[in-house]
Amino acid sequence: MQLFDMIAEMMSFTFMVRAMVVGLLVSLCAALLGVNLVLKRYAMIGTGLSHVGFAVMAIAGVVEIAPLSVALPIVVGAAFLLLRLNENSKIKGDSAVALVSTSSLAIGVIVVSLTTGLTLHICNVMFGSIFAMTQADMYFSIALSVAVLGMFILFYKQLFAVTYDENFAKATGTNVELYKSMLAILTAVTVVVGMRMMGALLIASLTLFPAISAMRVCKRFLTVVITAAVVGVVCFFVGMVFSFWYDLPPGSSVVAVNLAAFLLFCGVSFIRRGGVSV
Amino acid sequence: MPLITCSNASFAYDGRTVVAGLDFTVNKGDYLCIVGENGSGKTTLMNGILGLISPKSGSITFGDGLKSTSIGYLPQQTPAQKDFPASVHEVVLSGRLSRRGLRPFYSAEDKRVALANMERLGISSIARKSFRELSGGQQQRVLLGRALCAASEALLLDEPVAGLDPLVTSELYRTIKELSLDGITIVMISHDIHAAVEYASTILHLQNHQLFFGSALDYRGTDAGRLFLRGGASDAAV
Numbered sequence: 044m045q046l047f048d049m050i051a052e053m054m055s056f057t058f059m060v061r062a063m064v065v066g067l068l069v070s071l072c073a074a075l076l077g078v079n080l081v082l083k084r085y086a087m088i089g090t091g092l093s094h095v096g097f098a099v100m101a102i103a104g105v106v107e108i109a110p111l112s113v114a115l116p117i118v119v120g121a122a123f124l125l126l127r128l129n130e131n132s133k134i135k136g137d138s139a140v141a142l143v144s145t146s147s148l149a150i151g152v153i154v155v156s157l158t159t160g161l162t163l164h165i166c167n168v169m170f171g172s173i174f175a176m177t178q179a180d181m182y183f184s185i186a187l188s189v190a191v192l193g194m195f196i197l198f199y200k201q202l203f204a205v206t207y208d209e210n211f212a213k214a215t216g217t218n219v220e221l222y223k224s225m226l227a228i229l230t231a232v233t234v235v236v237g238m239r240m241m242g243a244l245l246i247a248s249l250t251l252f253p254a255i256s257a258m259r260v261c262k263r264f265l266t267v268v269i270t271a272a273v274v275g276v277v278c279f280f281v282g283m284v285f286s287f288w289y290d291l292p293p294g295s296s297v298v299a300v301n302l303a304a305f306l307l308f309c310g311v312s313f314i315r316r317g318g319v320s321v
Numbered sequence: 322m323p324l325i326t327c328s329n330a331s332f333a334y335d336g337r338t339v340v341a342g343l344d345f346t347v348n349k350g351d352y353l354c355i356v357g358e359n360g361s362g363k364t365t366l367m368n369g370i371l372g373l374i375s376p377k378s379g380s381i382t383f384g385d386g387l388k389s390t391s392i393g394y395l396p397q398q399t400p401a402q403k404d405f406p407a408s409v410h411e412v413v414l415s416g417r418l419s420r421r422g423l424r425p426f427y428s429a430e431d432k433r434v435a436l437a438n439m440e441r442l443g444i445s446s447i448a449r450k451s452f453r454e455l456s457g458g459q460q461q462r463v464l465l466g467r468a469l470c471a472a473s474e475a476l477l478l479d480e481p482v483a484g485l486d487p488l489v490t491s492e493l494y495r496t497i498k499e500l501s502l503d504g505i506t507i508v509m510i511s512h513d514i515h516a517a518v519e520y521a522s523t524i525l526h527l528q529n530h531q532l533f534f535g536s537a538l539d540y541r542g543t544d545a546g547r548l549f550l551r552g553g554a555s556d557a558a559v
Contacts, residue, residue: 082401082405082406083401084401196425197425198425199425199426200415200418200421200425200427201418203407203411203415204415204418207402207405207407207412207415208415210368210371210394210396211394211471212418212419213371213373214371214373214389214394214396214477215389215390215392215393215394215418215419215471216388216389216390216392216419217418217419258406261406262406262408262450262454263406263407263408263451264405264406264407264408264411267406
């Protein structure tokens with residue numbers, strides 16, 4: 044009963060309700076999109092994009108323009124660039140992402156130190172400010188999750204084909220670029236929105252953990268997708284309750300719960316296989 | 322009119338020409354084997370036929386109503402696929418994707434075709450198993466099942482027996498031959514020159530250019546064929 048009282052208390056704050064709505068929806072989107080990233084071995088792209096987002100937000104804060112309106116197009120652009128780099132360039136996938144993400148971080152820090160110094164604003168960009176979600180953020184995240192869910196329902200079979208075997212899909216006449224572009228745009232938007240709540244340093248975990256946990260125990264693509272979505276949403280909720288209860292930073296609590304869930308799923312898979320291997 | 326016409330085509334990667342001087346046709350019902358050493362341009366040519374890359378010069382054209390949506394393709398597996406969490410049923414069914422176009426979900430007809438193809442290849446009993454738990458031979462059968470779901474006209478296979486043991490290899494060859502006898506046009510890349518001349522009706526031998534194109538019977542008599550067959554025999558003996 045104590046737990047329910049506490050959840051009721053949490054929900055009596057408007058900022059908490061907004062944090063929950065935005066957080067649950069972004070977790071759902073991140074978990075769904077993360078399945079594609081993890082299976083395509085693009086896992087680091089979430090990190091890369093959030094670091095690009097960090098640089099943009101830092102600069103936007105200094106020159107005082109609305110961070111979202113600049114961050115969105117630039118991070119979407121970066122998503123396309125990174126996915127392209129992954130395909131056909133001399134600098135291969137993970138190194139390309141590492142280059143882009145560390146350079147963005149460095150540029151962001153230089154801009155900040157030349158101007159305002161390490162202020163609360165920067166701290167918020169790095170670690171998130173989940174209780175600063177506005178009504179606009181809420182509507183935005185609702186629109187985003189409608190788009191992501193809609194894509195997964197209407198184009199589920201295309202997403203499977205593009206994730207499983209892009210060349211086969213292309214060779215048999217599917218417009219692979221279209222679906223990859225949709226994934227890139229929605230991933231970028233999810234990272235930008237989620238970054239403001241989880242922070243640039245932690246947002247990538249929302250895309251990675253649920254999918255990797257689900258892959259421990261699920262054998263089918265459909266169950267991986269559904270399990271990842273459920274894990275993402277449940278872990279966010281539990282993490283928020285923990286953070287409220289023990290007065291911990293919310294973003295980090297959510298990631299810690301995700302880690303616990305991952306270890307639990309590893310344990311389940313270990314026992315299922317008769318304790319032979321993980 | 323031939324199904325696939327390749328006229329004086331060349332293909333390049335990163336500006337470097339990999340294979341040139343390609344002049345051949347594939348007719349309906351043909352069983353064409355593309356042979357040649359590693360790096361001789363076999364997979365590049367297949368990517369060209371599939372439209373994944375465009376010819377640097379010359380042309381590749383489809384005739385006789387052949388469209389990319391009526392081609393089935395069995396690619397070489399990537400490491401990411403070997404570990405992919407998908408059931409056999411999901412993989413085979415995904416071959417129906419291009420038939421379905423933009424309509425959401427798969428129809429009952431799609432599922433029926435997928436099931437029929439799984440039965441034809443003897444994999445219906447493992448339909449609910451995960452792809453990553455299967456043996457190499459089973460995985461190839463599943464990918465062949467997917468290719469069959471997509472193929473109403475032609476089947477393109479890139480080294481379908483790579484990494485398989487001899488017993489599974491000959492079973493897979495027999496299956497492919499049966500498909501050919503059923504009227505499906507087969508284009509296959511193979512390292513196994515002996516199986517190629519045994520099963521295929523036509524041979525295309527590449528060595529970064531077209532060394533031979535003609536019937537399997539004629540191929541045995543050519544210098545290239547004799548040399549390659551002998552080389553293949555000594556390889557097999559090792």
